[in-house]
Amino acid sequence: MAEFNVTGKRDAYPVIRGFVYQVNTTILRWLSLQHGECLELERGEDIDLVAKSVRDRDPHRTLEQVKHRTRALTLKSPEILATFANACSHRCLNPELRLRFLFTTTAPVGLERCSGLPPSQSGIEAWEKLRRSELAHDATTPLLRAIRRMLSSARKPRDVTAEEWASFQEFLTSCSDIELLEFVRSIQLSTGSPSHDTLRSEIVQQLICSRFAEDPDAAHVMYQRLFMTTLETLCLPGIKKLDTALRADV
Secondary structure (H helix, E strand, C coil), rough: CCCCCCCCCCCCCCHHHHHHHHHHHHHHHHHHCCCCCCECCCCCCEEEEEEEECCCCCCCCEEEEECCCCCCCCCCCCCHHHHHHHHHHHHHHHCCCCEEEEEECCCCEECCCCCCCCCCHHHHHHHHHCCCCCCCCHHHHHHHHHHHHHHCCCCCCCCCCCHHHHHHHHHHHHHHHHHHEEEEEEEEEEECCCCCHHHHHHHHHHHHCCCCCCCCHHHHHHHHHHHHHHHHHHCCCCCCCEEHHHHHHC
16 A cells, blocks of 8 residues: 655644643643632733732732743743743733733753853753842842843744834843842743643642542543633633632533
8 A cells, every 4th residue: 555645744743732731731720729819811821810819909910821842941942032021011011910920831941051150050040049039139139130141132032023022122221130130030930840641640630639529530530521611711702711610610
């Protein structure tokens, strides 16, 4: 039998794998919701966690980007640069709101070349140490300056508009060290997250541990319902919301 030949690259598995990873990450965030919290999907970013307490006039919003990647990422990778530029735009558009940002990826951390950072320390590691306030003041300033230089010399990612990139570069040029540090502390870079197939097992375990399901069989059935409900929600026009009430109905 003759072999079938195809034209071009037809296998879209990286895109589909990335979408399944996003859906499974969404389910994990949904299962973790507390009273007064909800998820808004594909609004600010892939997943927005919105939380409002009785004392709060305005809700806290954490905007999360989710990327399934296998290659190592650095602060100058297009995906992370886009996260920074998007965060800058969101902050400019919503100056009165308390916004936090989360970049979640399966990718490991890479090491920049000629970064100006201490030997063997990556930009992402430096960023996270600054975000978590783990450093003394005399160590904070040199890292901020190195990060500012790296980001100021980076190339515009393809998925970022020229206007958004110019705004981000203007911020880097004009902001003080204190303002840059506040920006760093608003963005968490979560690397090395479990892959999409591992996430499914985590969801099943969480369903059992949280007593949403009595046993593995029931948990697998509930996972399938959660997956379909998330997909159906993503297909809706307008604001796409997942909350604890809808979770209880699934």
